[in-house]
Amino acid sequence: MAVLQMRYFPDPVLRAKAIKVKDVNEPAIQQLIDDMIESMHFYQGVGIAANQVGSRHRICIIQRSEDEEPLVLINPEITRRDGEREVTEGCLSLLQYQGDIVRSEQVWAKAIDRHGKPVKFKAATELLAQALEHETDHLNGKAYTDHLRSPDDLYQVKSEDELTEDEAPVSDS
Ligand SMILES: [Zn+2]
Incomplete structure (x- = not known):
């Protein structure tokens, strides 16, 4: 497993739409999943999407709670949303800021797991x-x-000076 380099806004990979995974059994896909889990823990996030570590594959990982296995979602799609609530949100790819936005109260999704099995579920907690x-x-x-x-x-919750060199946004050059 390896920790992958985090991408920061305005990196264009963060504005690209991910491409569906065709074969979850490909060793490169399984490797990417393991590396994403390790990277999520390294950067201390509760979730990570593949483009945040520079990949175009449609994969995300969510850490539900500390003692649960991370949720690996391949080709996830939200199928239904219900309700509205205000939340404060931050992002590993935009460390200096937080924002207040409106999210759904309840969310239903479908995806496939890392073994290729289709999963359909309702997010049981607001955090999920x-x-x-x-x-x-x-x-x-x-x-x-x-x-x-x-x-x-x-x-702003963190000044530019507080960011390490790794975390600094990539300047357009
Ligand atoms: Zn994010």
């Missing part, structure tokens, strides 16, 4: 619902900042 919307947004080339109702709802 939020993580599902956040990570599938990434795979559709979106960010939580696209949901801001006003620029004032985005605020």
Whole structure:
């Protein structure tokens, strides 16, 4: 397993729509899943999408709670949303900021697991619902900042100086 380099906005890979995985049994896909889990833990996130580590595959990982196995979702699609609530959100690819946005109260999704088995589920907790919307947004080339109702709802929580060299946004050159 390896920790993969985190991508930061405005990296274009974060604006690209992910491509569906055709064969989950490919060794490269299984390797990517393991590396994404290790990277999520390394960067201390509760979820990670493949494009955040530079891959175009439609895969995301969600850490439901500390003592549960991470949820591996391949080709995830949200099939239904219900309700609205305001949440504060942050992102591993935009470390300096947090924002207040509206997310759904309940979310239903379908995906396949890492063994190729189709799974259909309803997010049983608000945290899982939020993580599902956040990570599938990434795979559709979106960010939580696209949901801001006003620029004032985005605020800085860390200054540029506090970021390590690894975390600094890649400048367009
Ligand atoms: Zn994110």
